Amino acid sequence: MIRYLFGPGKRDEHTDRHLVASWNDYAPGPGRNPHHTIAQFAGRRDQSVKAIGDRAPATTFWHCSVRADPGDRHLDDADWAAIARRFVAAVGVAPEGDTTACRWVAVRHAEDHIHIAATQVRQDGRRADLKFDQRKTQAGARQIEKDYGLRRLNPGDGAAAKNPTSQKRFKAERTGRAEIPRETLREAARQALAGAAT
Numbered sequence: 001m002i003r004y005l006f007g008p009g010k011r012d013e014h015t016d017r018h019l020v021a022s023w024n025d026y027a028p029g030p031g032r033n034p035h036h037t038i039a040q041f042a043g044r045r046d047q048s049v050k051a052i053g054d055r056a057p058a059t060t061f062w063h064c065s066v067r068a069d070p071g072d073r074h075l076d077d078a079d080w081a082a083i084a085r086r087f088v089a090a091v092g093v094a095p096e097g098d099t100t101a102c103r104w105v106a107v108r109h110a111e112d113h114i115h116i117a118a119t120q121v122r123q124d125g126r127r128a129d130l131k132f133d134q135r136k137t138q139a140g141a142r143q144i145e146k147d148y149g150l151r152r153l154n155p156g157d158g159a160a161a162k163n164p165t166s167q168k169r170f171k172a173e174r175t176g177r178a179e180i181p182r183e184t185l186r187e188a189a190r191q192a193l194a195g196a197a198t
């Protein structure tokens with residue numbers, strides 16, 4: 001994950017990759033500093049996972065992408081750092097004032113978004129409680145939109161169709177499809193339902 005965040009991206013879209021915030025604000029990131037390697041940085045972030053050895057969970061990291069709407073005002077690094085801290089606190093990755101919370105980083109490699117990557121193991125060796133993380137991030141996002149004067153989205157009820165992952169979109173593009181198969185099937189079902197008599 002760290003290699004991807006500080007790398008050029010799959011389509012060279014990562015133009016100015018750099019750390020905007022982390023569990024330790026003194027942790028130097030490899031993006032703008034050639035003396036700090038990705039491996040060194042990832043090793044520091046993952047120390048708590050390595051320390052528990054065989055007891056480490058199968059999935060050792062948590063990832064969240066936070067994106068501003070194209071019509072929103074420009075957010076600088078300080079804004080994104082504050083937003084990242086609010087997200088990790090809201091989800092339970094690093095509650096405010098918890099000195100043994102999970103190690104996390106917020107990396108910005110484009111103007112309009114950041115990625116937050118955190119371990120799922122706290123520095124005291126316990127596993128983080130990340131239950132209902134999607135619901136918590138959505139609630140946190142709605143509050144951030146309000147506080148920062150950004151475009152406000154509806155909270156939703158969780159019943160809407162999920163957006164396709166970038167992996168599915170790229171696969172559709174590679175195979176020459178205009179949309180992913182699930183969307184094609186969904187539209188065919190809608191049309192069949194509209195024409196059905198019973």
